[in-house]
Amino acid sequence: MQLPYTTYLIDLDGVVYRGETLVPGAKEFIAWLNTTHKKYLFLTNNSFASETQVLAKLTRLGISTDQTHILGAGQAAVKNIARRFPGATVYVIGExxxxxxxxxxxxxxxSLDAHKADVVLVGLDRTFDYKKLTGAVLAVRKGAAFITINRDPLLPVENSYLPGCGTMTAAIEAGSQSKPEMIGKPEPTLLFEAMQQLNSQPGETVMIGDNLGVDILAGHAAGTHTILVLSGNDTRESLARATVKPNHVYENLAAIMDLIHTAEPTSHTS
Structure with missing residues (x-):
């Protein structure tokens, strides 16, 4: 089978790299996307690392790309707010x-002393305190739109965890008694923003991820095709138990490259 997609949305951790190690086939797959002029974006739910920081890591690991190919949920959230609430005042929980x-x-x-805003935007904030909680809760209670970048309760760090964006969101939700709108996966908004940026439609787009309940579920919600790679979170055992199923499953990006190389000799006669 050839890959019939014009547009590739690609999760990072568990797909392209694991920690500071590239997944087999990652460098070759990105080189193929570049040389064949495919439209692609790396998507990350990360609510505090900037696209510049993500690019620095990819470059350090030997991936040749640029910042135009990276879309974080934080950037997608801000773009979404700017389009829906132009010129709005935003109470930011974030760094x-x-x-x-x-x-x-x-x-x-x-201002952090303000108890009113058009939008409350919640990202990871490692200086989150009672003052910020109060400002966010009161602003939402007074009618501000309540938007969170993701609902991940924990942030993995080396050998441990820290409270994540979702923990702060839950505190504001409890105080305001309002449910937030989420931008990051598994909600489809991040993918919608990506396709709008690339001028692509769901039928020509594939979401490649390692997590059934996050990446693949987001692809389903956005109406894209989906590929699960088994180089990160999910395994064949968890896939067998899951109700969420991808369109295709591969061990890693190297297996996808094997498919591409196999299809290339016949691609001009099909």
Whole structure:
């Protein structure tokens, strides 16, 4: 089978790399996307690392790409807010890269003492405190749109975990008694923003991920094709038990490259 897609949305951790190690086939697959002029974006749910930081890691690991091929859920959230609430005042729970991103999109950042805003945007904030919680809760209770980048309760760090974006979101949700809108996977908004950026339609797009309940579920919700690679979170055993099923399953990106190389000799006669 050849790959009939024009557009590739690619998860990072568990697909392209694991920690500081490239997954087999990753460098070759990205080189193929570049040389065949495919449309692609790396998608990450990360709510605090900027696209510049993601690019620095990819470059360090030997992946040849650029920042135009990276879309984080934080950037997608800010783009979504700027389009829906142009010029809005945003109460930001987040770190400096997220604050700067909000400002760069023509939005106003509310003072932490303000208890009113058009939008409350929640990302990972390692200085989250009672003052910020109060401001966010009161702003939502007064009618602000409540948007969170993701609902991951924990942030994996070396040999441990830290409270994630979802933990802060849950605190604001409890105080405001309002349910947030989520931008990151498994909700489809990140994929919709990616396809809009690439001028692509779901029928020509494939989501490649390692997590059935996050990446593949997001692909289903957005109406794209889906490929599960077994180089990260899920295994053939968990796939057999799961109700969420991908369109195709491969061991890793190297297995996809094997398929591409096998199909190439006959690609001009089909």
């Amino acid at each position: 400096q890269p997220l604050i700067e991103m909000v400002q760069q999109h023509g939005l106003q950042v509310a």
